[in-house]
Amino acid sequence: MSVARSYARGVAGGSEETGGRASVDRFTAVRDLTEALAAPLSAEDQTVQSMPDTSPTKWHRAHTTWFFDEFVLAPHHGGHQTFDPDFAFLFNSYYEAVGPRHPRAARGVVSRPGIEEVAAFRAHVDAAVVELLDAEPAPAVLELVELGINHEQQHQELLLMDIKHALSLNRIDAVYRSARQPECPASDLRWIGNDGGKTRIGHEGGGFAYDNEGPAHHVWLEPFELASRTVTNAEVLAFIDDGGYRRSDLWLSEGWATVQAEGWEAPLYWRDDDRSWSVFTLAGRRPVDPHQPACHLSYYEADAIARWLGARLPTEFEWEAVAAGHEPAGNLLDVELLHPLPSAGDGSGPDQLFGDVWEWTGSAYLPHPGFQPAAGAVGEYNGKFMVNQQVLRGGACVTPPGHVRATYRNFFPPSARWAFSGVRLARSVAP
Amino acid sequence: MSVARSYARGVAGGSEETGGRASVDRFTAVRDLTEALAAPLSAEDQTVQSMPDTSPTKWHRAHTTWFFDEFVLAPHHGGHQTFDPDFAFLFNSYYEAVGPRHPRAARGVVSRPGIEEVAAFRAHVDAAVVELLDAEPAPAVLELVELGINHEQQHQELLLMDIKHALSLNRIDAVYRSARQPECPASDLRWIGNDGGKTRIGHEGGGFAYDNEGPAHHVWLEPFELASRTVTNAEVLAFIDDGGYRRSDLWLSEGWATVQAEGWEAPLYWRDDDRSWSVFTLAGRRPVDPHQPACHLSYYEADAIARWLGARLPTEFEWEAVAAGHEPAGNLLDVELLHPLPSAGDGSGPDQLFGDVWEWTGSAYLPHPGFQPAAGAVGEYNGKFMVNQQVLRGGACVTPPGHVRATYRNFFPPSARWAFSGVRLARSVAP
């Protein structure tokens, strides 16, 4: 059983217990998984940054550690010794309230601390957090640790997204980690109907959730249908063959401008090897499998492909209405796989809701009615990004199990392609 | 009575009749108003373009004419003689389906045709459209003329926005047209409560509306309150005095980045004349009137000012729910005024809903459920801009009367400031 799977059990167990001991297990499991994900990467691999939106592996390892240092240990652990006072400058990501930062676009120039010093920083903070947790701290502190755990899980996914992007820019088709790639046919697409009406949306009840998942509230949905699976590579290949990337009528105006400015002709990581498409993966370059879910699409492409297929993207509320009754299981992070898989269902119900690929929705990332960000610096976590982003739902094959929920709201700018992002179709139904 | 006011009667009359003759009157009234708006501007004034988002006055005059030429006369007027075949290249704005275009950002380099040739082009097309209308064409043709009329009304507002921006960049504080500026106190802000619930949204029934205003559908609203008037200059001055433009905690992350990159310290057109603020207007430079509605704010500023005032922006659905029962009257385009006016109400009901300033909403510009763009090139009109824009509602003092409705959806990118855009506050109420 892989590290990620055993970690997932820790999370599952942890969410049912309430004591600090459980939190030590969960904390340790998540922290260990980060190190396991970094383990295949050399010091050189962990140092590079491929674009302003991505970060070096060792930065992810240090930044998640700084988060505990800054928001948990400094205020709540008596006599805590900061490992290195410069690290707050180097590893703060964007928290304006905490002070100035190393420029985001220049993280790839920070050669020091090296990976060994980062490992020492992690060990130093780990020991202090475990000590704090062993002392049975106040619930507010446990909640901050829980936030730090979830924050680190997000960076586990980012770590994999980012190193994939960096390795892809090297003409050597580098292998992060070899992996099996099951081959099986995708199921036929069927349409799951929903009558709409007054619908409850957002997180409520126990368990951790981000502030942006609440408050729970009602929305009114018109009748709609949702596709039983995500769009496949075969469908994207047909879109390409039909001139999809050269037909302005299929695109949003901004999308068309981006296609032309960037010279897009296929999803990110695809390469046209003389009329046979290959794709760069974390396991190296491979032929495009037509049965796999299409991945690494921007919102612009998702929107255009849906339009070409005579459908549209679902709203995040439609998606959540369908997902609400489903367990967040599926093809989530398994370090021995790291690929989206063909749909296994028979089309009688929604498949691939969780895992495989994040699903772009037609909803802009905006606050739920009554949303209030948390007080203090951690309040910068989600709320301040609520403009010019689209919501994605469901998680991907690089999202840690136990991290995602039916109410979970991911978001990216519409031009972003380096997330493991795909498309599920929807269509309106006359009432 | 001003030109705009007499024009407004033409519109009001037209919307109640159904024959072609009424359309000739409306067509002529709108076309004449465009020329009246351009009349105070010299050939030089009408030629300049101040930034890629704006267009020269003579381009507006020619582009609106091309719209009738391309979409009405060419397909529906037998034996129509095109005035100049190059004009389709020069004056197409963004219709990809119609063919290549002169680059948008370089409209200010097109010195020819000059304003007299543009006037001749307008006369040529006007005569043909009137001839067509006199022949009692099919309803589909009348609808295209109606679309052309509304399209031209939008460009009347853009013409004023754009020339204001251009003149503002000239150290000579140029006067477009002198105007009276009534001085009176703004009313106190009161909160208008709304219980929310299932609410009908979108255009239905007779009369012209854009495709993006429909289809009519339901949304569910949580209880909320809407401010009785828009935010005033006095409130923005207090925001500035409190360091609002220097406090990152008040801003969306993108907004804060924009403030720093652009060096914003006040709304667009404001100037700090040694601690006394003046503002550039279409009537030249004037002292900032604290009672007037704040204007020329970006979405970022609107959002930050609302947050600083302990409130938020309304959604477009909340706005429409309140506006639904109100007549679209108010301080709309009057060529002798062209300023937002202080609120005149007593706070017992919503004031300034229509006119004065466009009101930023917290809603991203997205399709209503079931939205279908029109077939053909005119289908590019609205739908293809539905990403990375925020909705504004209600019209401004430069919006032609008869053009705006409770369901009317304007939209701009969140960084735009050259529209006559302001803020109305809202807040959520615990149910």
Added chain:
Amino acid sequence: MSVARSYARGVAGGSEETGGRASVDRFTAVRDLTEALAAPLSAEDQTVQSMPDTSPTKWHRAHTTWFFDEFVLAPHHGGHQTFDPDFAFLFNSYYEAVGPRHPRAARGVVSRPGIEEVAAFRAHVDAAVVELLDAEPAPAVLELVELGINHEQQHQELLLMDIKHALSLNRIDAVYRSARQPECPASDLRWIGNDGGKTRIGHEGGGFAYDNEGPAHHVWLEPFELASRTVTNAEVLAFIDDGGYRRSDLWLSEGWATVQAEGWEAPLYWRDDDRSWSVFTLAGRRPVDPHQPACHLSYYEADAIARWLGARLPTEFEWEAVAAGHEPAGNLLDVELLHPLPSAGDGSGPDQLFGDVWEWTGSAYLPHPGFQPAAGAVGEYNGKFMVNQQVLRGGACVTPPGHVRATYRNFFPPSARWAFSGVRLARSVAP
């Protein structure tokens, strides 16, 4: 006889006399020529700016006037009334010492003053300068007027270069002024030998010259040969046909980067009309005449074409050594022509040294030994541009007669193409 020709006589006469009366004639002739050059252009034409390096026609008219206002009238004309105090801000080009300026790249947004107000400004200043000259001012003042006259002559050429560029961006192939285009064969290229050695360079003796033409000094030249005429369009066509714009080995590294970034495939203003080349001229679009001198080439292209032809560019000193004994006559500004003409000589001596096209030299624009810029703001005239520019020699068909000399040093950045710039070949000879 054209205006430019009669003006040239004024200059020629002026340079032999010494009194103030002669200066009035020369002043008036040059000022009139500027107005004659602007006369074919509408108010709209005179307002547009096509790129940051170019300026509107009415800006040239006003800026040259401001130069007299600022440097001649303000300090030396008692009781001089400034026409409009804002004009110093609007029409200062780059004189840091004189104060802040309207941004250069935004000159095309300045609609006011219009062309009539600019004409009034010119008349106001003309009257004052004539009054000043009539009063027989000190020699230093006469020298400043002389500088102003030469400055205006430079802007006459810029006016024509700039409006050509602006009109070329309009899909309507606009005609500045129709002109005859003599067709005749270019002479064969022959090589004029020069033994080199100790050579006198730079301006000395009487008559006006710019500060950058002196002091006169010696250089040592190795033996060389200079081509009898400039490179023709036929030779550039052969370069194109040989893949010259696609062969990196022919180009300087920066030149090759520019070719790729800009997509250059031919000289500026050339268009490939399905394998037949046409060229935009001030008289509209015409077929490329293979006998005419190649024109509108960047330094990068000049250098690459010379290399492809097995030669190199001359240094400015080699050029001056050959030109030193020659009268500055030739195909200079004639408003009825405005084209470079085929070489008329028989190859026995250098032809086209003056006029037709500016000739790129392989010399960077640097100070002559002992160079000292003038004191005060006029000292900013030439010296502060002495980096990252290459010297051109000889004048072009848009350079006013009487303006150019064997010692005259023009300069542009190596990427510039909108000047009337061409190539004369040189080659080294083993001693």
Added chain:
Amino acid sequence: MSVARSYARGVAGGSEETGGRASVDRFTAVRDLTEALAAPLSAEDQTVQSMPDTSPTKWHRAHTTWFFDEFVLAPHHGGHQTFDPDFAFLFNSYYEAVGPRHPRAARGVVSRPGIEEVAAFRAHVDAAVVELLDAEPAPAVLELVELGINHEQQHQELLLMDIKHALSLNRIDAVYRSARQPECPASDLRWIGNDGGKTRIGHEGGGFAYDNEGPAHHVWLEPFELASRTVTNAEVLAFIDDGGYRRSDLWLSEGWATVQAEGWEAPLYWRDDDRSWSVFTLAGRRPVDPHQPACHLSYYEADAIARWLGARLPTEFEWEAVAAGHEPAGNLLDVELLHPLPSAGDGSGPDQLFGDVWEWTGSAYLPHPGFQPAAGAVGEYNGKFMVNQQVLRGGACVTPPGHVRATYRNFFPPSARWAFSGVRLARSVAP
């Protein structure tokens, strides 16, 4: 004795002998020095790239190796096995004739090969080159090895320049290698007169020289004086205190634009620690020593400082005329020092001509008369950069001993500051 010093002896020995054995020694000494320079740097340090103009340490190590692989071994070593065929793509710098390349600005994203694989690549190529040299190859091959050795020496300096720049961007004031910093007073500045006249310039006779140092030829110099030492930090501090970075009159136009765009207030690496200046060095941050030569100045700053001091920069010919009779000894690369040192002379003759800091000259980088680049790809070495660069002379404290000569021509764009570049003053003398 340091590695660099023992290496220098190897060079000195080698330049006197002529056999292949000597070349093995020299080759090995230079190759070893590169590894010694990289030795203090971690895998992370060797991976980072701080700007498009700089390269990672491991790239320098691999690129210099590829140079031997491509230009020496592939064509001249029978049966040579290429280490990895992808390396030609990754480590070609700019040789267009050799094929496509990894983008220069993205060298910092290439994590693989890592430093150990690069070391193996070096060992592989070293063995083959030594084998080739042992076989007593043709003189043309020995010349290519000699070119490769000199090429590697240039990259030794670049390696130090580049890692200094990268480390400087890290808030941790990283130490490349601790070093002593001798403190002693700078000598007084005196002027060394030169009568000028016909002067021999350029390399001739035996020994290695780059193609751009020839052919030898004559220039004519006007009388001038050259400063006895380079400008000191004390003089730059006085320039700063006099508002030098805020006075437009001291700067070239492009220089002033750069000062404003970049916000320059002092030389690169200087920091104003509350009115006490410190400077980042390869040995960490230190107080600015007023006696040391000013370093890390752009051409713009060099030119402005010279002007402020009432002098100018020498031409490269003036510099060479003075240096011609002097041995290239001085403060060149010593891995235990790496700082420019105060002038030790008494002013009776020129001091610091070689080493300490490269000296900007007022000469643009252009070909000597009769210059012909080498045939084939190595011909791209120098000639294709001959535009928009200024010549620097004399070498710096990071230039390997044995690499520099009186005729050696270094060059950088005028805005570059990360080279160890300083200023020596000159002035013209009336004949």
